[in-house]
Amino acid sequence: MEGNGHSGSTAREEYEVREHDVLVIGAGGAGLRAAIAVAQKGMSVGVVTKSLLGKAHTVMAEGGIAAALGNVDPDDSWEQHFIDTMNSGKFINNWRKVEIYAKEAPAGVIELEQWGALFNRTEEGKIHQRPFGGHTYRRLAHIGDRTGLEMIRTLQEKLLTTDAEVYMETTVTKLFKDSQGRISGALAYTRESGKFILFKTKAIVMATGGWGRIYKVTSNSWEGTGDGIFLAYDAGAELVDMEMVQFHPTGMVWPPGVRGILVTEGVRGEGGILRNANGERFMERYDPQRMELSTRDVVARANYTEVQEGRGTPHGGVYLDITHLGYDEIMKRLPTMHEQFLKLADVDIAKEPMEVFPTVHYNMGGLKVEPESCATTIPGLFAAGEVAGGLHGANRLGGNSLGDLLVFGRRAGEGAAEYVGQSTHAAGAPDEEVQEEIRRVLEPLTKKPSDRDESPYLLQEELQEAMMQHANLMRDEDSLKEGLRKVLAIKERIPNVRVGGSRLFNPGWHAAQDIRYMANISEIIIRCALERKEKRGAQWRLDCDELVEEYGKINFVVKKNEKGEPVIERREIPPMPEHLAALFKKEKTKV
Ligand SMILES: Cc1cc2nc3c(=O)[nH]c(=O)nc-3n(C[C@H](O)[C@H](O)[C@H](O)COP(=O)(O)OP(=O)(O)OC[C@H]3O[C@@H](n4cnc5c(N)ncnc54)[C@H](O)[C@@H]3O)c2cc1C
Secondary structure (H helix, E strand, O other): OOEOOOOOOOOOOOEEEEEOOEEEEOOOHHHHHHHHHHHHOOOOEEEEOOOOOOOOHHHHOOOOEEOOOOOOOOOOOHHHHHHHHHHHOOOOOOHHHHHHHHHHHHHHHHHHHHOOOOOOEOOOOOEOEEOOOOOOOOOEEOOOOOHHHHHHHHHHHHHOOOOOEEEOOEEEEEEEEOOOOOEEEEEEEEOOOOOEEEEEOOEEEEOOOOOHHHOOOEOOOOOOOOHHHHHHHHOOOOEEOOOOEEEEEEEEOOOHHHOOOEOOOHHHHOOOEEEOOOOOOOHHHHOOOOHHHOOHHHHHHHHHHHHHOOOOOOOOOEEEEOHHHHHHHHHHHOHHHHHHHHHHHOOOOOOOOEEEEEEEEEEOOEEOOOOOOOEOOOOOEEEOHHHEOOOOOOOOOOOHHHHHHHHHHHHHHHHHHHHHHHOOOOOOOOHHHHHHHHHHHHHHHHOOOOOOOEOHHHHHHHHHHHHHHHOOOEEOHHHHHHHHHHHHHHHHHHHHEOOOOOOOOOHHHHHHHHHHHHHHHHHHHHHHHHHOOOEEOOEEEHHHOOOOHHHHHEEEEEEEOOOOOEEEEEEEOOOOOHHHHHHHHHOOOOO
C-alpha cells in the first residue's frame, strides 16, 4: 500500500508509508524462507534488503547443508546429528533448538529440492552428501561448492510466485514499538535516492545475518555489519552467547588483497590434508582420531599454533593439499575453489597446495529466541538465521547454518504470521518519532564542518584493527580490557562523524550508519569474552586455559539498561529432558 508522507516545512522530511502484515528484514536464506512462509499463510509480506535480491551473504555459502538424510551413510539419524551439534557447541546450545533442527533439516532439504534446487547426486540418484568436520556421518547435501547460490536462486524463484513485495537497496535504521512495547513499524532509507520509508507493520522477522565485518580479516561480505542485531538490541531485545565468534580454520592468506576469503571446509571434507612448513601432518598432534575433520575450533587453534610456533609457510599460513584428488575430480567437486585460487592467487590447486590461515567467519551468538516460533523477547519481533543465537552454542558445525535458515526461517515466518493473526492493535509510528530518527540518520550529512570531524572509514578501520588485536582467536584479560578501552574511545567519537556529498548513492553516509552497529556489538563481544573465563569452543582464554564445568551450565544474556549500557546476566541453562539426555549415555562425549 502506498501512502503520502508529511509535506512539512524545511525542518520536516517527507517519507513514504508502506504497510504489511509482516516485514522481513533481510533477503538471505533465512529472510526468503520466512517471507515464503508468511505469504503461504495468506498474509501480506514485505522483504527489505540493503543490497540487491540475490546478493545476500547466503549466496557465498559453498560446502553444503547439514541434514541427516542418511543417503550416503544409512546409519545417520537425527539423534546422531543432535549429539554432534551439542558436542561441538560444548553443551551451551539451546537443546530444544538443536532438537528441532536435527529433526527438521532433512525435510527442509527435500522441500528445497522439490522447489527446484539441483543437488549433486549419488549413483542411485539420491541427493549426495559429503563429510564435514565434526559430523559423524557424511551429512552435507550440496551443489558442488556453490550450495548457497543454488539455495538463493531456488528460494528467490519460489518467492516470486507469491505476492511478497521486495524493497531492494533499502536499509532499515530503526524499529518502532507502540505504547505497550509491541512492534509497530520500522524506518528505512533507499540507497539510490536517500528517501525515507516508514513501514507500518505488527510483526518483523529479523534476518539480517552476521557481523564479521567488525574484524579486519574475515570471510564475510560488506553486508555483515550487524545492523539487525543492534537495532533489535537497541529496541530492548536480549542477546545470547555474544563472545562466541567463529574463526574458520582456512581462509586465504596470499596475496594480501584476498586475505580472509574463505577456503571451504569442503576441501577438508573431500580429503584435503593440512601440513606445516616442515611437511608434518600436524593434526595428528591435535586430534589424532578426526584429523582434518575435527571441529572448526580445534583446527583453527591448530593452524594458529603451528604458525605461532614458527612452522608456518612463507606467507604466514599452513598448507592445505588437495592435489591427490586430481584435476577432473577437483573440477567436479570443488570448481569454485579451483577458480578462486587460479584467478586470485595464481595457484593451481590441482598441482600445488593452498596456503591458509584462520579467518573470522560466523557468529554463534545472536538474538535470544524462543525455539518453536523464533519469537524474541519483544512482542512482534522474530528472528532467524545468523542473527539469531542458541543453535550452535560455543562452536558451529559446518553446514548447520544453511539448514538453520530453512528450518528456522520457516518457523519464524509462521510464528510471525500466527502472531499477526491474533493481534488487534494498530501499526505505525508517531510522526515526531519518525522525524527524530530521520534527523539522526541525516546528521552526518547535515552537520557543519568542524576540526573534530571524523571519517567513518577511518573509525571502521581502527575498530577492525582493535578487534583483530584484542578479541581474536586467543584472548586474555589484559588484552581484552585494552580492546574494550579502544572500542569505547571509538564509540565516543562516533557523534563527530561527518561525510560530504549528497544522499544519492553515498557510501560514506552508509558507512556512517554502520560504525554505530559495529562499535556497539564489538563492545558487547568483548564484555562477554571478559566474563567467560575459560576455554570453550570459540572462546579461547589463554589466561584461563581449561574448560570450567560451571560455565557449561550458563549462557551470558545481554540486555540494554535505561542508561543505554549493556548489562550481562548469567542465565542458567534448563536441564535437558530425559529423552535427549539419554542419547549421550550411549555416546562418549568429547567436551
Ligand atoms: C564464504 C562463506 C561460505 C559459507 N559456507 C557455508 C556452508 O557451506 N554451509 C553453511 O551452513 N554455512 C555456510 N556459511 C554461513 C552461511 O552462509 C551464513 O551464515 C548464512 O548464509 C546467513 O544467512 P542469513 O539469511 O542469516 O543472512 P544473510 O545471507 O547474511 O542475509 C542478510 C540479509 O540482510 C540484509 N540486511 C542487513 N542489514 C540490513 C538493514 N539494515 N536493512 C535492510 N536489510 C539488511 C542484507 O542485505 C541481506 O539481504 C558460509 C559463509 C561464508 C561467508
